[in-house]
Amino acid sequence: MTETEGNTGTTEPSANPDPQRPWPKLLTKPTVPMPRPGVQRRGEPIATGSEWTLGTLEKYDRAIAAHAGRLGLDTYPIQYELITASQMLDLCSTVGMPVHYAHWSFGKSLLSQEHGYRKGMTGLAYEIVINTSPSIAYLMETNTLALQVLVMAHAGYGHNAFFKTNYLFRQFTQADAILDYLQFARSFVQECEEQYGWREVESVLDCCHALAPYGVDRYRRPARLSVKRERARLNERLKFAEKHYNPDFAHLHMHERDEPEAESLEAFDPQENLLYFIEKHAPKLQPWQRELVRIVRKVSQYFYPQRLTKVANEGAATFWHYTLLNELYDAGEVDDGFMLEWLGNHGDVVAQPPFDSRGFRGLNPYALGFSIFRDIRRICELPTDEDREWFPSLAGTPWPEAIRFAMTNFKDDSLIEQYLSPKVMRDMRLFMMHDGEDDRDHYHVHAIHNEAGYTKVRQTLAGQYRSEAYIPTIVVARASDDAERALLLQHRVESGRLLDAQSAETVLGYVKQLWKFDVVLEEIGSDGRRLKIHRT
Amino acid sequence: MPRKPDRESTPYTDPQDASADSPIAGLLRIVDRRSDPPGRGAVNRERFIRRFKDDIKRAADEEFGKRSIKDVGRGGRISIPGRGLAEPRLTHDDDSGSRDFVLPGNREYLPGDSISRPRRGGEGEGDGDDAGSGGSTDSFGFALSREEFLALFFDDLELPNLERTRFGEMSMERMRRGGYSREGLASNLLPGMTVRMGIARRIALRGALLERIEELEGEVAQAGDPPPAELLEEIARLRARREHLPFLEDVDRRYRSRVPTAAPATRAVMLCLMDVSGSMDERKKDLAKRFFALLYLFLERKYGRVEVIFVRHTETAEEVDEERFFHDPQTGGTLVHPALELAYRIVQERYAGPDWNVYVAQASDGDCTGEDGRRSAAFLQQDLLPLLRYFAYIDIPSSSGWFNRASDLWQSYDVIEGPVFARRAVHDRGDIWPVFRELFARKQAA
Numbered sequence: 010m011t012e013t014e015g016n017t018g019t020t021e022p023s024a025n026p027d028p029q030r031p032w033p034k035l036l037t038k039p040t041v042p043m044p045r046p047g048v049q050r051r052g053e054p055i056a057t058g059s060e061w062t063l064g065t066l067e068k069y070d071r072a073i074a075a076h077a078g079r080l081g082l083d084t085y086p087i088q089y090e091l092i093t094a095s096q097m098l099d100l101c102s103t104v105g106m107p108v109h110y111a112h113w114s115f116g117k118s119l120l121s122q123e124h125g126y127r128k129g130m131t132g133l134a135y136e137i138v139i140n141t142s143p144s145i146a147y148l149m150e151t152n153t154l155a156l157q158v159l160v161m162a163h164a165g166y167g168h169n170a171f172f173k174t175n176y177l178f179r180q181f182t183q184a185d186a187i188l189d190y191l192q193f194a195r196s197f198v199q200e201c202e203e204q205y206g207w208r209e210v211e212s213v214l215d216c217c218h219a220l221a222p223y224g225v226d227r228y229r230r231p232a233r234l235s236v237k238r239e240r241a242r243l244n245e246r247l248k249f250a251e252k253h254y255n256p257d258f259a260h261l262h263m264h265e266r267d268e269p270e271a272e273s274l275e276a277f278d279p280q281e282n283l284l285y286f287i288e289k290h291a292p293k294l295q296p297w298q299r300e301l302v303r304i305v306r307k308v309s310q311y312f313y314p315q316r317l318t319k320v321a322n323e324g325a326a327t328f329w330h331y332t333l334l335n336e337l338y339d340a341g342e343v344d345d346g347f348m349l350e351w352l353g354n355h356g357d358v359v360a361q362p363p364f365d366s367r368g369f370r371g372l373n374p375y376a377l378g379f380s381i382f383r384d385i386r387r388i389c390e391l392p393t394d395e396d397r398e399w400f401p402s403l404a405g406t407p408w409p410e411a412i413r414f415a416m417t418n419f420k421d422d423s424l425i426e427q428y429l430s431p432k433v434m435r436d437m438r439l440f441m442m443h444d445g446e447d448d449r450d451h452y453h454v455h456a457i458h459n460e461a462g463y464t465k466v467r468q469t470l471a472g473q474y475r476s477e478a479y480i481p482t483i484v485v486a487r488a489s490d491d492a493e494r495a496l497l498l499q500h501r502v503e504s505g506r507l508l509d510a511q512s513a514e515t516v517l518g519y520v521k522q523l524w525k526f527d528v529v530l531e532e533i534g535s536d537g538r539r540l541k542i543h544r545t
Numbered sequence: 546m547p548r549k550p551d552r553e554s555t556p557y558t559d560p561q562d563a564s565a566d567s568p569i570a571g572l573l574r575i576v577d578r579r580s581d582p583p584g585r586g587a588v589n590r591e592r593f594i595r596r597f598k599d600d601i602k603r604a605a606d607e608e609f610g611k612r613s614i615k616d617v618g619r620g621g622r623i624s625i626p627g628r629g630l631a632e633p634r635l636t637h638d639d640d641s642g643s644r645d646f647v648l649p650g651n652r653e654y655l656p657g658d659s660i661s662r663p664r665r666g667g668e669g670e671g672d673g674d675d676a677g678s679g680g681s682t683d684s685f686g687f688a689l690s691r692e693e694f695l696a697l698f699f700d701d702l703e704l705p706n707l708e709r710t711r712f713g714e715m716s717m718e719r720m721r722r723g724g725y726s727r728e729g730l731a732s733n734l735l736p737g738m739t740v741r742m743g744i745a746r747r748i749a750l751r752g753a754l755l756e757r758i759e760e761l762e763g764e765v766a767q768a769g770d771p772p773p774a775e776l777l778e779e780i781a782r783l784r785a786r787r788e789h790l791p792f793l794e795d796v797d798r799r800y801r802s803r804v805p806t807a808a809p810a811t812r813a814v815m816l817c818l819m820d821v822s823g824s825m826d827e828r829k830k831d832l833a834k835r836f837f838a839l840l841y842l843f844l845e846r847k848y849g850r851v852e853v854i855f856v857r858h859t860e861t862a863e864e865v866d867e868e869r870f871f872h873d874p875q876t877g878g879t880l881v882h883p884a885l886e887l888a889y890r891i892v893q894e895r896y897a898g899p900d901w902n903v904y905v906a907q908a909s910d911g912d913c914t915g916e917d918g919r920r921s922a923a924f925l926q927q928d929l930l931p932l933l934r935y936f937a938y939i940d941i942p943s944s945s946g947w948f949n950r951a952s953d954l955w956q957s958y959d960v961i962e963g964p965v966f967a968r969r970a971v972h973d974r975g976d977i978w979p980v981f982r983e984l985f986a987r988k989q990a991a
Binding site: 098103113458469 | 573574575576577578579581586588589590591592593594595596597622630632633634635636637638639640641642643644645646647648649650651652654655656657658659660661662685686687688
């Protein structure tokens with residue numbers, strides 16, 4: 010399958026149907042994908058109908074693996090797990106992890122998902138895949154054969170390959186260690202609850218969850234997770250505290266520990282990892298509380314690349330399930346009914362409602378990512394003059410190479426910056442608006458999908474996916490060691506966007522709970538002036 | 546390997562082999578986890594309920610107020626206010642500074658056009674859909690299970706697991722089908738069975754006659770040439786009898802048989818008696834309702850189906866539906882006796898007989914006149930109690946009253962004795978469950 014038009018609904022009617030396309034004259038657009046001409050097809054599909062068995066799934070996995078290998082996908086080994094709908098609900102509630110420490114917020118998401126599911130308002134997630142080695146993909150038992158194979162291709166090969174290939178995941182997460190670490194976290198949280206009471210533990214976790222976006226090293230590779238080392242370190246810390254803690258002399262110890270810090274106070278480097286700073290330097294936290302902070306920080310760090318690669322990750326996975334299932338069809342391994350069924354689901358997943366419709370919930374990362382990746386392939390295979398102008402190094406090169414490069418080296422903002430083509434902008438009818446201080450009653454359209462606007466739209470969209478655009482940047486500017494022990498945070502204001510006063514107040518309250526002394530948050534403009542100050 | 550290989554694992558390729566010639570590591574295994582114990586999410590669910598217990602309890606109380614007694618035991622949808630549920634994150638203030646954003650689906654706009662800004666709180670921002678930010682929604686709806694609902698309803702007390710035999714287990718005689726009999730009424734005759742017995746009888750007799758005939762024929766053969774005439778005669782007689790066996794005889798008749806057996810009485814009715822005079826305020830009615838609901842739940846667990854009759858009284862008594870029972874305010878004085886009389890009539894007319902288990906629960910603030918109290922107690926003792934499995938009186942004194950002084954009705958009931966009668970005073974919601982347990986545990990001790 011090379012060049013089938015997708016059914017995203019926003020595509021333009023194709024002006025010049027390619028004469029090479031083999032479908033009958035009456036159809037201007039294919040409703041059923043036609044097998045690629047000239048490919049040897051199997052006589053019989055591997056299976057028909059919607060029933061499946063473990064045996065059929067295995068056969069399909071083998072078939073997908075053969076195609077994926079031919080197209081050069083690099084994946085971790087895959088473990089599929091068959092689960093029921095309620096197990097899927099459980100999984101969804103703990104951000105997809107099979108093991109997690111207990112917290113009410115997971116219960117909240119469980120209840121709301123369950124409620125929606127029972128009322129038929131929402132469907133269940135089709136797939137969950139975990140960035141581990143071996144990669145674990147979940148297959149829900151109520152899915153039909155076509156859906157199972159779709160999920161296998163999407164999660165088991167698409168996401169899996171992305172996890173293994175993408176530089177952020179390679180750099181920031183250790184796929185083989187996360188489940189063990191979460192197991193450790195769960196039992197540690199449980200022990201703390203037994204020892205110190207659930208209220209205490211919960212309030213620390215609440216604080217940490219609110220600060221989780223600021224518990225990430227954004228540029229430094231984090232140390233390897235290791236449960237053994239973690240336990241050893243913890244034991245040592247607790248033992249030391251037990252052995253040496255004497256309330257009468259506690260102030261001496263504190264002073265002793267603070268001494269090197271006092272030196273560095275002169276030249277304090279602003280720190281962006283707020284949770285790390287709190288874990289190491291909060292004056293009054295108990296050792297076990299520091300440990301909880303550390304756990305949330307580590308988990309947040311693990312999910313950091315996923316936050317940055319929503320479009321790229323989902324786009325790649327969607328592209329690969331689309332490609333792989335079409336390969337299956339071309340080889341005659343699935344029948345027409347199978348194709349019609351999953352294409353229906355696929356169409357739902359990549360649907361992008363226009364901005365003014367009721368169903369609009371922001372840009373659909375599946376739709377955007379899928380369009381970008383599919384256009385990369387199109388540019389490689391059937392470049393137009395426009396493509397040769399915009400993507401001279403891409404046009405006419407072998408597409409698996411190009412896709413692989415795009416999967417490996419980009420996160421959302423850079424992927425868009427690099428690959429969002431004029432055709433995708435036209436297809437999705439993207440346009441850029443400006444919301445300025447001069448007119449608070451209107452948005453102003455600054456660019457649309459035309460020659461003059463392509464670059465602007467592209468840059469703006471890329472900027473929208475920088476994490477700074479939706480997570481305000483906060484750094485620890487100074488922690489004074491004087492009697493007040495106040496913590497000074499700074500928000501670097503970009504283009505005049507201040508913090509929402511209420512959210513700042515709530516979150517500062519949480520910081521204060523951990524820091525135990527006053528916390529001040531300054532908003533600093535680009536010229537270094539202080540624009541606003543929040544105090545606890 | 547973080548997880549143990551499972552029973553159903555079916556490795557079909559050696560990953561080492563696969564990875565040797567291609568980068569695709571391929572399938573490791575398919576694990577069937579469907580049979581894993583469910584409820585991993587239960588921990589988090591319970592934590593959520595624990596954290597928002599106050600809100601949830603308030604919502605459950607409201608829900609309780611709206612529900613009929615019979616529906617109290619079911620789980621159901623609960624909606625709690627969204628404040629406090631939000632997991633806060635730092636966000637930008639959209640009313641400050643300037644920003645650019647991209648939206649899809651432009652159909653008409655050209656550069657230079659302007660679109661009026663949506664109101665705050667509306668959708669339509671292009672800022673991506675970063676999950677988990679949640680935001681504060683107006684209310685958060687979810688479903689509680691029956692157990693969770695009851696736990697909240699009874700303020701974290703568990704529903705009783707009282708044994709079936711704990712109180713008032715009464716049995717009655719009931720006729721049950723019990724095989725067949727040779728005598729009976731014509732209407733109970735079983736024709737098929739009777740004919741079958743006839744066939745069996747004929748087969749048996751023909752066999753027996755044939756044996757006898759063969760025996761005689763043997764004797765004839767031994768007896769020599771001129772066979773004894775009496776033997777031949779006998780053989781002929783037996784042959785004739787064998788050929789002419791009657792189709793049916795009296796002994797073949799079979800009737801349905803019914804035998805008396807002891808069976809637990811399975812039908813139950815519960816009469817709720819309540820004083821609805823002006824002095825019974827909403828608080829007291831709510832306590833009464835909780836008690837009635839608890840009794841209903843308990844009886845329902847025991848009997849499966851329970852009929853509920855509501856009798857309210859001021860100076861006069863009347864039977865009403867549940868809605869009016871709890872929510873229709875009445876004014877007037879208080880006379881208990883008419884209510885007991887009405888209950889007596891209802892039981893006599895509709896629920897008489899050994900197969901009805903009749904329970905009466907009376908709730909009152911205990912106001913009555915001395916004369917009325919004496920008559921009521923006497924009537925209860927002599928007429929009503931003999932018909933009942935159990936009579937529970939709960940006394941809900943005014944919260945502002947003298948604490949130590951027993952109410953008038955309470956004092957009047959002092960004269961009543963017997964295992965079927967019980968009474969307790971309830972002051973606030975926390976009392977309901979202990980009182981209930983006391984009431985129904987008492988008989989076991991006795």
